[in-house]
Amino acid sequence: MAKKIRKTRVEMPKQNPKGRIKNYNEVALGFSEEKAIEEAERCIQCPDPTCIKGCPVEINIKGFIKKIQEKDYEGALSVIRITNLLPGICGRVCPQEEQCEEVCIMGKRFEPVAIGRLERFVADFEVGQGKKPEIKLQPSTGKKVAVVGSGPAGLTVASELAQKGHKVVIFEALHKPGGVLIYGIPEFRLPKKVVEQEIENLKAIGVEIRLNHVIGKILTVNELLEDFDAVFLGLGAGLPAFMKIPGENLIGIYSANEFLTRINLMKAYLFPEYDTPIKVGKKVAVIGAGNVAMDAVRSSLRLGAEEAHIIYRRSRKEMPARLEEIENAEEEGVIFDLLVNPIEYIGDENGRVKAIKLIKMELGEPDDSGRRRPVPIKGSEYLFNVDTVVVAIGQKANPLVTSTTPDLQTNKWGNIKADEYGRTSKKGVFAGGDIVTGAATVILAMGAGRKSAVAIDEYLRTGKWK
Amino acid sequence: MYRIVKKEKMNEAVNKFVIEAPLIARKRKPGQFIILRLHEKGERIPITIADSDIEKGTITIYVQKIGKTTYEFGSFKEGDYILDVSGPLGNPTPIEKKGNIYCIAGGVGAAEIYPIAKAYKEEGNNVYVIIGARNKELVIMEKEFKSFADGVYITTDDGSYGRKGFVSDELLEHINNRKIDEVIAVGPAIMMKVISELTLKYKIPTLCSLNAIMIDGTGMCGVCRVEVDGITKYACVDGPEFDAHKVNFDLLMKRLKSYLDEERISLEQYKHMIGERR
Numbered sequence: 044m045a046k047k048i049r050k051t052r053v054e055m056p057k058q059n060p061k062g063r064i065k066n067y068n069e070v071a072l073g074f075s076e077e078k079a080i081e082e083a084e085r086c087i088q089c090p091d092p093t094c095i096k097g098c099p100v101e102i103n104i105k106g107f108i109k110k111i112q113e114k115d116y117e118g119a120l121s122v123i124r125i126t127n128l129l130p131g132i133c134g135r136v137c138p139q140e141e142q143c144e145e146v147c148i149m150g151k152r153f154e155p156v157a158i159g160r161l162e163r164f165v166a167d168f169e170v171g172q173g174k175k176p177e178i179k180l181q182p183s184t185g186k187k188v189a190v191v192g193s194g195p196a197g198l199t200v201a202s203e204l205a206q207k208g209h210k211v212v213i214f215e216a217l218h219k220p221g222g223v224l225i226y227g228i229p230e231f232r233l234p235k236k237v238v239e240q241e242i243e244n245l246k247a248i249g250v251e252i253r254l255n256h257v258i259g260k261i262l263t264v265n266e267l268l269e270d271f272d273a274v275f276l277g278l279g280a281g282l283p284a285f286m287k288i289p290g291e292n293l294i295g296i297y298s299a300n301e302f303l304t305r306i307n308l309m310k311a312y313l314f315p316e317y318d319t320p321i322k323v324g325k326k327v328a329v330i331g332a333g334n335v336a337m338d339a340v341r342s343s344l345r346l347g348a349e350e351a352h353i354i355y356r357r358s359r360k361e362m363p364a365r366l367e368e369i370e371n372a373e374e375e376g377v378i379f380d381l382l383v384n385p386i387e388y389i390g391d392e393n394g395r396v397k398a399i400k401l402i403k404m405e406l407g408e409p410d411d412s413g414r415r416r417p418v419p420i421k422g423s424e425y426l427f428n429v430d431t432v433v434v435a436i437g438q439k440a441n442p443l444v445t446s447t448t449p450d451l452q453t454n455k456w457g458n459i460k461a462d463e464y465g466r467t468s469k470k471g472v473f474a475g476g477d478i479v480t481g482a483a484t485v486i487l488a489m490g491a492g493r494k495s496a497v498a499i500d501e502y503l504r505t506g507k508w509k
Numbered sequence: 510m511y512r513i514v515k516k517e518k519m520n521e522a523v524n525k526f527v528i529e530a531p532l533i534a535r536k537r538k539p540g541q542f543i544i545l546r547l548h549e550k551g552e553r554i555p556i557t558i559a560d561s562d563i564e565k566g567t568i569t570i571y572v573q574k575i576g577k578t579t580y581e582f583g584s585f586k587e588g589d590y591i592l593d594v595s596g597p598l599g600n601p602t603p604i605e606k607k608g609n610i611y612c613i614a615g616g617v618g619a620a621e622i623y624p625i626a627k628a629y630k631e632e633g634n635n636v637y638v639i640i641g642a643r644n645k646e647l648v649i650m651e652k653e654f655k656s657f658a659d660g661v662y663i664t665t666d667d668g669s670y671g672r673k674g675f676v677s678d679e680l681l682e683h684i685n686n687r688k689i690d691e692v693i694a695v696g697p698a699i700m701m702k703v704i705s706e707l708t709l710k711y712k713i714p715t716l717c718s719l720n721a722i723m724i725d726g727t728g729m730c731g732v733c734r735v736e737v738d739g740i741t742k743y744a745c746v747d748g749p750e751f752d753a754h755k756v757n758f759d760l761l762m763k764r765l766k767s768y769l770d771e772e773r774i775s776l777e778q779y780k781h782m783i784g785e786r787r
């Protein structure tokens with residue numbers, strides 16, 4: 044007789060909104076073993092599992108969930124690790140609802156299986172047991188690879204190539220490895236110790252990390268090629284975009300990068316114990332509605348803002364952030380001001396921002412992105428008082444490396460041109476992640492890293508280029 | 510970890526540090542800087558590379574105590590380690606043969622302009638240096654400049670040494686007596702602004718090195734934004750030097766005051782802690 048299947052997902056416990064905005068601890072607390080099994084039981088082990096095609100790195104989702112059903116968590120992790128080296132991270136920050144879970148068969152009639160949460164459970168379970176993943180290393184090949192940037196793309200390439208027996212050195216501009224995972228995504232969504240653990244794993248397999256090395260300045264790509272057999276560029280999309288409207292350089296107007304870097308990398312929320320200050324005042328407005336904007340607005344509440352607003356020029360439906368994070372923000376009391384756009388900032392006599400001039404918008408015809416284009420409504424301008432503004436309208440490619448490597452081709456946005464396997468226009472140089480695609484996701488950066496690792500390995504073994 | 514191999518007290522406010530950083534020593538050019546972080550809880554601050562020794566693998570910096578981090582740095586001793594040093598950052602000064610060059614420095618700016626002045630001289634220019642300070646005690650590097658410059662002039666606010674007055678007073682006198690091909694000013698924003706207004710009147714090309722607040726120094730955060738010719742630039746990657754006549758100094762000066770309250774709290778707390786320890 045067939046078991047009765049739960050139609051809805053097992054709830055994952057969260058810190059309650061009132062309490063959590065007073066701390067920086069993780070909001071989502073993860074499944075207990077019982078809850079994980081209960082949720083895993085909802086997977087009907089489809090003969091033709093559609094979920095797998097929804098995952099950019101094609102994790103054998105059906106396989107790992109089966110292992111959870113069997114309470115073989117180590118086995119589950121081994122299945123995941125075949126294609127995803129950072130399950131604790133992806134399980135937390137992947138836009139699952141539009142990837143694996145969107146196409147889960149269960150989701151056709153009921154709620155889809157909570158694949159991301161199960162993935163996270165398995166990763167955390169291992170760490171909880173104090174276990175290190177057992178990684179088999181192939182014998183040394185004597186080849187050396189320089190990986191520039193230590194975000195998910197760079198970490199993945201480094202891990203894959205080290206396992207294949209190549210010597211890998213990561214060069215990172217900042218004083219801490221991890222890329223956006225460390226300086227961008229806040230502790231309450233992705234605890235730093237999850238990332239640090241992955242980096243320890245890398246060091247354990249012999250990957251060397253040189254911090255404070257800004258490539259393009261201390262060494263150029265050509266100089267790296269003198270010492271290394273191949274170079275991988277995982278530079279990310281680290282340049283903040285501004286709207287170029289009057290008053291944008293007033294004090295109190297941060298780029299999301301600055302705001303989040305002060306908080307996450309420099310720990311400004313612990314000022315004055317830590318030396319880096321940050322100031323939010325009572326009323327904060329964050330411009331934009333992507334993941335970055337949600338992270339900034341929720342951080343501002345934790346820094347003591349009394350009112351935190353999202354200012355977005357389209358409607359709720361078009362907001363690019365993950366649904367879960369929008370809901371978390373709503374629960375925490377974030378106010379959403381939709382269909383409005385800043386056109387100017389007004390400052391006080393000390394040059395500090397005191398108000399935004401906003402204009403109301405309406406939605407017109409769909410644009411290239413398929414979303415309806417916002418158009419300003421004439422004469423609808425009004426002033427909105429603020430103490431702090433965070434501009435979170437996107438990130439662009441940083442030109443430090445490309446401008447010092449003239450034979451590296453870029454597209455009109457400054458992103459490095461690379462084929463599916465990360466091969467650039469310059470022999471021996473590969474690139475992947477946000478620097479190639481423009482700002483995207485952790486899992487796509489990882490996927491690109493995996494593919495590049497395959498091509499780099501082949502290049503190192505055969506010397507063949509394309 | 511970067512070891513301090515030598516520390517020398519220049520005066521009450523300024524210390525000279527020689528730091529082990531072989532790769533930076535080899536790569537750095539005049540006009541470039543480092544960003545350092547003293548320890549795990551420290552902030553990242555930009556400091557100009559004044560000199561380097563490729564053989565010994567060291568760089569030399571001069572640090573003036575103004576707030577928490579620079580005061581704390583002043584307590585570091587020979588043999589101590591600095592946790593992070595990133596560089597060389599920023600663009601090198603474009604050094605060309607131009608003729609008569611005037612290097613104008615305010616306070617610790619003397620150390621910052623030193624490598625630039627030397628490079629201009631080596632390129633075959635006539636180099637004149639004007640150093641301004643509050644008083645005699647605070648004048649640094651006079652001897653070093655005198656070893657190569659074609660003229661070194663001092664001004665002090667209180668007249669305790671050299672001319673009583675400002676660097677701009679001294680410069681004006683030279684403008685009247687000599688054809689000046691370029692002026693480079695490094696120091697407090699207000700000083701650079703005054704010099705810039707003066708040289709604009711006489712149409713003398715002028716460079717200045719902007720000391721905006723910085724974090725990463727790679728163009729990632731945007732805190733160092735300045736306005737040059739009405740366009741927003743990042744001092745860390747587009748500068749730090751810009752055509753002084755196009756710089757919006759008022760904006761720079763305002764932005765430098767972004768964290769006055771926090772800086773005061775931080776410094777007071779630090780001084781209190783040091784006091785307790787004694």
Ligand SMILES: Cc1cc2nc3c(=O)[nH]c(=O)nc-3n(C[C@H](O)[C@H](O)[C@H](O)COP(=O)(O)OP(=O)(O)OC[C@H]3O[C@@H](n4cnc5c(N)ncnc54)[C@H](O)[C@@H]3O)c2cc1C
Pocket residue numbers: 136137138191192193194195196197214215216217220221222223224227228256257258259277278279280281303334335338365441443444475476477478482483484485486488
């Ligand atoms: C605030 C925020 C929230 C996000 N939330 C999510 C989310 O919930 N889910 C999701 O999937 N994605 C999210 N993203 C996007 C995701 O983080 C990125 O797509 C991903 O990190 C890209 O990885 P990467 O390896 O290409 O680059 P990055 O993570 O950007 O790492 C690049 C690294 O290279 C270093 N570097 C750059 N230039 C140099 C140089 N010249 N020399 C040496 N090192 C250099 C940088 O310092 C950095 O450490 C978020 C992004 C941000 C900013």
Ligand SMILES: Cc1cc2nc3c(=O)[nH]c(=O)nc-3n(C[C@H](O)[C@H](O)[C@H](O)COP(=O)(O)OP(=O)(O)OC[C@H]3O[C@@H](n4cnc5c(N)ncnc54)[C@H](O)[C@@H]3O)c2cc1C
Pocket residue numbers: 542554555556557558570571572573574575576577578579580617620621719720721722723749765766768769772773776
């Ligand atoms: C490219 C560059 C090169 C520099 N080179 C040198 C150098 O060679 N020697 C040296 O002593 N100093 C140099 N500075 C200035 C130095 O970075 C600051 O003095 C330092 O950051 C102050 O830190 P603090 O914690 O001690 O003081 P804080 O308490 O943080 O600041 C005290 C006051 O100093 C000013 N200030 C704050 N941050 C900066 C800043 N980044 N730059 C300038 N003023 C600031 C503000 O007006 C502030 O109110 C340089 C700055 C830049 C941008």
Ligand code: SF4
Pocket residue numbers: 097098099100101102104127133134137138139142143144158159162486
């Ligand atoms: S990596 Fe992301 S998309 Fe793939 S299974 Fe995990 S949560 Fe889903």
Ligand code: SF4
Pocket residue numbers: 085086087088089092093094095104105108146147148149156158
């Ligand atoms: S599609 Fe859903 S139910 Fe089917 S195997 Fe995948 S996770 Fe399980």
Ligand code: FES
Pocket residue numbers: 722723724725726727728729730731732733734743744745746
């Ligand atoms: S210091 Fe961050 S962009 Fe210049």
